[in-house]
Amino acid sequence: MSAEADIAASGKPLLTVEHLTMRFGGLVAIDDVSFQAADERITSIIGPNGAGKTTVFNCLTGFYKPDVGRLVLHHPNGDFLLERMEGFLIARNASIARTFQNIRLFPRMTVLENLIVAQHNVLMRASAFTLGGLLGSARYRDAEEEAVDLARYWLDRMGLTDQADWEAGNLPYGDQRRLEIARAMCTKPVLLCLDEPAAGLNLRESAELNELLVFIRDEHRIGLLLVEHDMSVVMGISDHIVVLDYGRKISDGTPDFVRNDPAVIRAYLGEEEDGEEGYG
Amino acid sequence: MAYFTQQLINGLTLGSIYGLIAIGYTLVYGIIGMINFAHGEIFMIGAFISIIAFLVLGILGVTWIPLALLIVLIATMILTPVYGWALERVAYRPLRGSPRLAALITAIGMSIFLQNYVQLVQGARIKPMQPVISGGFEIMREGSFTVALSYLQILIFVVTVVLMVVFTLVIARTELGRAQRACEQDLGMAALLGIDVDRTISLTFVMGAALASVAGLIFLINYGVIDFYIGFLAGIKAFTAAVLGGIGSLPGAMLGGLLIGLIESFWSAYFTVEYKDVAAYSVLVLVLIFRPTGLLGKPDIEKV
Known part of the structure; x- marks a missing residue:
């Protein structure tokens, strides 16, 4: 419980999850989980397979409606109760962006267009619901230029500038992952949720990740929420870790605290003592 | 040669109508993967709204033909999409996420409903209309046979081409089009980027209905008679055209429409009128056997 104090000390809360419970028939996927994620910090959710990590994401982004619980996003424009919002409003108003474990780009759009479509709203x-775009209004052209600039910025950052006109589906796997993150960032989120961003990446790529x-945390000053199995990513960059097991929260705190928490070691390794590099 | 040219002109006119309707099928299929079998009825309603608009203009004393045509065009393009929008809102949206068969049966039900609605409200008798545009060019003469290209046919081509270009631009260039293409590829992901998926789908129905309404207007002034049942055959033909061109593909729908129109008119001219539908559907069967995705459709690769 030192964790709660830690967040308060290290940053202002961005996301508050209270008593989140999600059942699928008789299966309790998430059982009364509460945690906080701070602004400008990286919060990781870890846990063995089937612990309910992705389900938490699906509740946050409106795919599932939780059975019990409150999900509050403390946005600069005010608090949003996510469990009551429709999916697209969570992205549009609460500014939460998300990536997927199995990448979900628009494969038959170009790389650049994937980033433009993220700036849809x-x-x-600017185009007054499309009419301006058709008539070529100045306001729309300016907005489109700005959108392209933002897209170019992220293409540069990701090293994808030369592939801007490729169909996204033709990119190599690692590039697709980075493009998906770039696309999420183009929505200008306040909270970026990444579902296993290191899955399928080699060592060098995961170091780049x-x-x-x-970089996103420090330069763009947003909160990141991470579901990840790769402990080199989790332990290396997380400011705060939440550990789930069988849908329950078993630990919550700084990487050092979690690493040495007997409950975590038990969940990952059975009755071993040294959980330093525990793999899920 | 003259006879051939005349059939070509007739075929293209007919094909324009099919093409305009087929776009509605293909847009809706592209975005939510359902065949909107009530789309033919939207076309029929477009024709009815046009004839009513002509009558109202006649009563008001608007007799200058170009102005009357323009007003009717705008009226039908605004009023018919209301039906398309309501159709989606009332019948299809509540079923989103249910099995495809449920949506399909609902579409057929809505088709029957709309037919009967028009029959009740407008009566079952055929509705004739005076030709609004007459005259044309004689572009070729061979013996006693003259090839005529009427002003009406020119107008039909021009309107069709303009509309197809505009709608292609909307989908390729504008923000709405981009959202539509995004929804077509991944509805869930589009929502996660803040795209209002429901509104995008509604607007797709509106666009399809607007084009079908123009097809209805063209049908009305080209043939001069309509009844509550014209939507059925035209709808099936346009659906055939969309499948022929590759359902989900916009240029495919236009191409398919023109091909079906040409096949029909050439078959009627050189073989028998009675079997023109057989000819059109036979081509469809052949295409589906040898190229199941249609002429311009891309094969749908199942993702794992």
Whole structure:
């Protein structure tokens, strides 16, 4: 419980999850989980397979409606109760962006277009619901230019500038992962949720990923919520870790605290003592 | 040669109508993967709204033909989509996420409903209309046979081409089109980027209905008679056209429409009128056997 104090000390809360419970028939996927994620910090959710990590994400982004619980996003524009919002409003108003374990780009759009479509709402407003776009209004052209600039910025950062006109489905796997993160960032989120971003990456790529996530935290000053199995990513960059097991929270705190928490070691390794590099 | 040219012109006129309707099928299929079998009825309603608009204009004394046509075009393009929008809102949206068969049966039900609705409200008798545009060019003469290209046919081509270009641009260039293409590829992900998926789907129905309404207007002024049942055959033909061109593909729908129109008119001209539908559907069967995705459709690769 030192964790709660830690967050308060290290950053202002961005996301508050209270008593989240999600059942599928008789299966309790998440059982009364509460935690906080702070602004400008990287919060990781870890746990063995089937612990309910992705389900937490699905509740946050409106795919599932939780049975019990409150999900509050402390947005600069005010608090949003996520469990009551429709999916697209969570992205549009509460500014939560998300990536997937199995990448979900728009494969038959170009790389650049994937990043433009992420700025849909800005462009829609600027084009007065599309009419302006058709007539080529100045306001729409400016907005589109800005959108392309933002897209170019992320393409540069990801090293994808040369592939801007490729169909996204033709990119190599590692590039697709980075493009998905770039697309999420183009929505200008306040909270970025990443579902196993290191899955399928080699060592070098996952080191680059670490760097990228830290860059996003420090330069773009947003909160990151991470579900991850790769402990080199989790332990390397997390400011705060929440550990789930069978849908329950078993530990919550700084990487050092969690690493040495007997409950975590038990969940991962049975009755071993040294959980330093525990793999899920 | 002259006879051939004349059939070509007739075929293209007919094909324009099919193409305009087929776009509605293909857009809706592309975005939510259902065949909107009530779309033919939207076309029929477009024709009815056009004839009513002509009558109202006649009563008001608007007799200058170009102005009347323009007003009717705008009226039907605004009023018919209301039906398309309501159709989606009332009948299809509540079923989203249910098995495909449920949506399909609902579509057929809505088709029957709309037919009967128009029959009740407008009566079952055929509705004739005076030709609004007459005259044309004689572009070729061979013996006693003259090839005529009427002003009406020119107008039909121009309107069709303009509309197809505009709608292609909307989908390729505008923000709405981009959202539609995103929804087509991944509805859930589009929502996660803040795209209002429900509204995008509604607007797709509205666009399809707007094009079908123009097809209805063209049908009305080209043939001069309509009844509550015209939507059925035209709808099936346009659906055939969309499948022929590759359902989900916009250029495919236009191409398919033109091909079905040409096949029909050439078959009627050189073989028998009675079997023109057989000819059109036979081509469909052949295409489906040898190229199941249609002429311009891309094979749908199942993702793991």
